[in-house]
Every structure is written in structure tokens, then in C-alpha cells.
Amino acid sequence: MSLETMTQRSAELFAKCVGHPPKWIVAAPGRVNLIGEHTDYNDGFVLPMAIERYTVIAADRNKFRQVTLHSLTTGESATFPLRADVERGEPAWSNYVRGVIAGFQQRKLKVPGFDAVIDSSVPFGGGLSSSAALEVAAATMLELLVGSELDPIEKALLCQKAEHEFAGVPCGIMDQFTSILGQQNQAILLDCRTRVAEPVPMTDPDVTVLIINTNVRHKLADGEYAKRRAQCEAAARSLKLPSLRDASERELLACQSSMDEVAFRRARHVITENKRTQKAARAVQTSDWESAGRFMYASHASLRDDYEVSCRELDAVVELAQGIGEGGGMLGCRMTGAGFGGCAVSLVKTASVPHITKQMADAYEKKTGIQATIFPSRPAAGARVLK
Numbered sequence: 001m002s003l004e005t006m007t008q009r010s011a012e013l014f015a016k017c018v019g020h021p022p023k024w025i026v027a028a029p030g031r032v033n034l035i036g037e038h039t040d041y042n043d044g045f046v047l048p049m050a051i052e053r054y055t056v057i058a059a060d061r062n063k064f065r066q067v068t069l070h071s072l073t074t075g076e077s078a079t080f081p082l083r084a085d086v087e088r089g090e091p092a093w094s095n096y097v098r099g100v101i102a103g104f105q106q107r108k109l110k111v112p113g114f115d116a117v118i119d120s121s122v123p124f125g126g127g128l129s130s131s132a133a134l135e136v137a138a139a140t141m142l143e144l145l146v147g148s149e150l151d152p153i154e155k156a157l158l159c160q161k162a163e164h165e166f167a168g169v170p171c172g173i174m175d176q177f178t179s180i181l182g183q184q185n186q187a188i189l190l191d192c193r194t195r196v197a198e199p200v201p202m203t204d205p206d207v208t209v210l211i212i213n214t215n216v217r218h219k220l221a222d223g224e225y226a227k228r229r230a231q232c233e234a235a236a237r238s239l240k241l242p243s244l245r246d247a248s249e250r251e252l253l254a255c256q257s258s259m260d261e262v263a264f265r266r267a268r269h270v271i272t273e274n275k276r277t278q279k280a281a282r283a284v285q286t287s288d289w290e291s292a293g294r295f296m297y298a299s300h301a302s303l304r305d306d307y308e309v310s311c312r313e314l315d316a317v318v319e320l321a322q323g324i325g326e327g328g329g330m331l332g333c334r335m336t337g338a339g340f341g342g343c344a345v346s347l348v349k350t351a352s353v354p355h356i357t358k359q360m361a362d363a364y365e366k367k368t369g370i371q372a373t374i375f376p377s378r379p380a381a382g383a384r385v386l387k
């Protein structure tokens with residue numbers, strides 16, 4: 001669904017529910033990570049881009065000390081009072097908004113009562129950061145409601161904290177940062193320690209980013225994410241380093257005998273992934289697609305074997321991609337996001353997009369019995385005010 005249609009739909013529902021048109025409409029995109037997985041919370045490097053899938057919020061102040069949210073996606077509504085400390089509550093998705101409100105309140109910004117309609121074209125639970133898109137859209141709307149703009153990095157940190165405290169996921173900074181600072185036709189090489197972002201132009205018309213949603217989400221996802229983060233922190237401690245960002249492969253090998261076998265593999269993934277990500281950024285920059293593709297496949301293997309966050313369906317997509325190969329127009333493919341289901345991201349020759357889409361959909365269904373959703377996206381601009 002186009003952003004225009006979503007804007008119109010949300011404005012119409014707002015007028016129907018509240019009785020007058022919305023004063024403001026904002027949008028925040030989801031993201032896909034080209035490479036650099038599970039590195040952000042290790043102070044490392046990531047190469048994401050915002051995608052042309054959005055969460056849209058239409059809103060206006062109301063006369064009460066209360067917030068009413070209507071979701072076009074779930075058909076549900078949530079109403080809660082604006083206490084000094086906004087708390088978690090039902091339905092679950094409202095917690096992303098509640099968490100962002102709490103962040104504004106903690107900064108002593110006085111949040112007025114408001115009504116809002118929320119729409120989204122970011123698939124939920126697909127590893128494309130539907131939650132970050134909702135947090136960032138909410139923060140962008142709250143900036144208008146309180147009449148004060150936050151510094152973009154502070155805004156990303158506020159949204160990340162909402163995810164930690166209101167959704168219980170100890171995520172890194174990549175998703176929120178990308179949804180705020182995405183640029184049209186550019187991926188971002190982000191150093192998650194310094195938070196310095198280097199734009200990586202992606203303007204080669206012959207190459208397209210194709211996203212393949214396995215349409216599965218295994219239950220393990222959240223618990224295993226926190227476990228991986230703790231394992232990495234433990235590995236850094238046993239290497240006597242502030243974080244795995246500071247470790248080299250040589251240092252890791254030197255400690256191998258005194259380290260737990262699982263911790264060793266987790267650390268090896270992070271160390272090698274940081275290297276691959278920086279090299280892949282150079283490859284993309286110089287249109288060296290063959291190398292970029294190789295790094296993507298290597299990233300997937302490392303996530304599957306060393307980090308153990310892939311699953312049967314994601315592995316099936318990557319194996320099928322390898323089968324199509326460069327000759328068939330497939331340059332590279334890997335799982336993207338936290339893992340245990342969700343999406344794979346691939347780089348394909350633009351001329352082969354229709355053929356690969358069909359071939360992948362058929363072969364994936366034959367192999368798994370599940371229908372995939374496949375769509376291309378150009379790198380999109382970050383959160384913005386539409387009205």
C-alpha cells in the first residue's frame with residue numbers, strides 16, 4: 001500500500017472517530033539490514049537502510065488528560081490516562097507508544113492528551129523493525145504535540161529505551177537510528193560505538209534490494225535475543241575487553257582454550273561480522289557486487305553456525321538463492337534482523353527481479369509448504385512530518 005493511501009486512510013478514520021480532521025500526520029519507515037547482524041549491541045558496525053514501508057500516525061490534541069489510540073492494522077483501540085508515570089498496559093502494541101510518552105515525560109516535556117490513528121505497512125514480526133517504526137512515528141508525533149524537536153540521536157535513544165523498558169527487548173540502536181536518519185538512495189554504515197554514520201550511496205540502477213519474508217516467526221526469538229546479548233557481554237569479560245568490538249580474531253584464538261565453546265563461537269561471529277560489514281560497505285560503494293554478495297553469504301553462514309539465530313526456513317531461502325546464483329541474477333542473500341524467522345535480504349540484478357521473485361516463491365513453497373512474501377525496496381528517507 002502506498003504512503004499516500006495510508007495517509008488518506010488514517011486521516012479518514014481519524015475524522016470518523018474524533019469528529020474533525022487530524023492536525024498532524026507523520027510517517028516513520030521500517031528498515032532492512034544489508035549486513036552487520038547482532039553487532040550493534042556489541043559497539044560494532046551495521047549497514048542498514050530504511051525501506052519504503054511505513055508506520056503512519058494521524059493525531060491531534062484532545063481536551064482530556066488521556067490518550068486514545070486506534071490501530072488500523074489490528075482494528076483495536078487503547079485508551080489510557082496520562083499519569084505522571086505512564087505504565088505498561090494492553091493491547092501489547094500500545095506499549096511502544098506508552099514507552100515513548102514515558103521518555104518525553106522523563107525529559108520534563110509536558111505531553112498533552114491526544115487522539116491518534118495508527119496504520120502500518122511494515123510486516124509485524126518480520127525482522128523489518130515494525131516496532132522501531134512505531135516508536136519513531138510516535139516520537140515524531142510527540143515532538144509536534146509538545147512543540148519541541150529532539151536531537152536525532154537522543155530521539156533514537158529514547159525510542160530504544162521504550163523498547164527495553166516497555167517491550168522487554170534489550171535491543172541495540174540500529175533500528176531506531178535507521179528509522180530516524182534513513183536517506184533516500186543511501187544505506188548507512190553506522191559505527192554503533194561513536195554513532196557516526198557514513199552514507200553509502202546505492203544508486204546503481206542495475207541492482208535491486210529484494211526482501212524475502214519467510215512468513216514464519218519462531219517463539220524463541222525474544223528470549224534467545226537477550227541470551228545472545230548476555231553471552232557476548234560474558235565473552236568480552238573473559239577477553240578482558242570493554243566489548244567484542246575491541247577484540248581481534250587473534251586475541252580470541254589466544255583465549256580459546258580458557259573459554260566456553262559457545263561463548264567462543266558467539267564472539268567469533270561478532271568479530272568476523274564487524275570486518276565483513278566494513279568491507280561490504282566498500283564493495284557496495286564501488287559497485288563490486290560480487291564481493292558484496294560473498295560477504296552476505298558468509299554472514300549468513302556465521303549467523304547460522306556460530307551465532308545460531310537462523311532457522312530452517314531462512315536457511316532454505318539462502319540455499320535457494322545460492323542455487324539461482326550469479327548466472328540467474330542473484331548476487332547475494334542472508335537472513336536479516338534478529339533471526340528465528342522473519343526476512344532474508346538479497347541483492348539481485350534488476351533485470352532478474354520478476355523471474356527471481358517467481359522462482360523463489362515457487363521453490364520456497366515447494367520446500368517448506370509456506371508462501372513467502374517477496375518485495376523490492378529502494379533505500380528510503382527517515383521519519384518525516386506529512387501534514
Ligand code: GLA
Pocket residue numbers: 036037038039040041171172173174175337338339
Ligand atoms: C533486532 C534489534 C537490533 C539488532 C538486530 C540484530 O532488530 O532490534 O538492535 O540487534 O536485532 O542485528
